Amino acid sequence: ILNVEQSPQSLHVQEGDSTNFTCSFPSSNFYALHWYRWETAKSPEALFVMTLNGDEKKKGRISATLNTKEGYSYLYIKGSQPEDSATYLCAFPPDSWGKLQFGAGTQVVVTP
Amino acid sequence: EAQVTQNPRYLITVTGKKLTVTCSQNMNHEYMSWYRQDPGLGLRQIYYSMNVEVTDKGDVPEGYKVSRKEKRNFPLILESPSPNQTSLYFCASSLGQASSYNEQFFGPGTRLTVL
Numbered sequence: 001i002l003n004v005e006q007s008p009q010s011l012h013v014q015e016g017d018s019t020n021f022t023c024s025f026p027s028s029n030f031y032a033l034h035w036y037r038w039e040t041a042k043s044p045e046a047l048f049v050m051t052l053n054g055d056e057k058k059k060g061r062i063s064a065t066l067n068t069k070e071g072y073s074y075l076y077i078k079g080s081q082p083e084d085s086a087t088y089l090c091a092f093p094p095d096s097w098g099k100l101q102f103g104a105g106t107q108v109v110v111t112p
Numbered sequence: 113e114a115q116v117t118q119n120p121r122y123l124i125t126v127t128g129k130k131l132t133v134t135c136s137q138n139m140n141h142e143y144m145s146w147y148r149q150d151p152g153l154g155l156r157q158i159y160y161s162m163n164v165e166v167t168d169k170g171d172v173p174e175g176y177k178v179s180r181k182e183k184r185n186f187p188l189i190l191e192s193p194s195p196n197q198t199s200l201y202f203c204a205s206s207l208g209q210a211s212s213y214n215e216q217f218f219g220p221g222t223r224l225t226v227l
Contacts, residue, residue: 004154031210031211031212032210032211032212032213034210034215034216036216043202043218043219043220043221044155044202044216044218045218046215046216046217049213049214049215051212051213089154089155091155091210091216093209093210093211095211096209096211097162097168097209097211098143098145098160098161098162098168098209098210098211099157099160099170099171099210100145100157100160100170100210100216101157101171102147102154102155102156102157103154104152104153104154105154
C-alpha cells in the first residue's frame, strides 16, 4: 500500500520558469518527511529531511515547505535550469523504527 | 571518500539460481536498507537493519533474505530468484532510523534480470 502520493507524475518546464509539486502523506503519527533528487543513471541524493510543522528548507534554487497537520509538502524550483531535470522523490517513515515509504516521484524536464 | 558500494552492478541470471548482492558502507552508519525500484511504483523497501544482528521486513520482503553480521555490510540474498524479481535494486545507509533527521545515502544500484 502506497501511503505517499506525489503529483503531478511529470512536469515539463521552460528554462527560467518556476515550478512546484506536491507530496501527500498520512497526517497522523508524523515523524519526518524526506525529499530526494534522482537524476537519470545516478542514485537518489538527499535534498531535505523535515520534521517540524511549518518547516521551510532551502538549497540553492530549490526549497520545500511542510504541513504536517494536513499531510502535505511542496517542493519549489525557482528559475528552473536544464540541470534541474530529474525525478524528485518524497519519502515518509510510517513508524518510529526503520520503515521508509517512497512516493512514485515527480519527473521534471526542463527544456532550454 | 564516504560511499555506499554495491556489487555486482549488473546481473543476468536464471530462475532458481541463488545469488547475493553485496552492499558495503564506510561511514560507520547504524542503519542500512534495501529497496527495489520498478516503473510507476517508486522505491519499495525490502528489508532494513537498525544495527548488527538487527534486521526487519520492509514492505516487500517475500523472496529475499538479508544478514547484518558486521556494521559495514548488508548483503541481499535471493535464494531462488524468479522473473518477478527482475528490478533495479538500491542499498542505502544512514546514521540512524529514517523517522528522525537521518537522510539516506544510496549506493549506485544493481540492475538484476532473472530469465
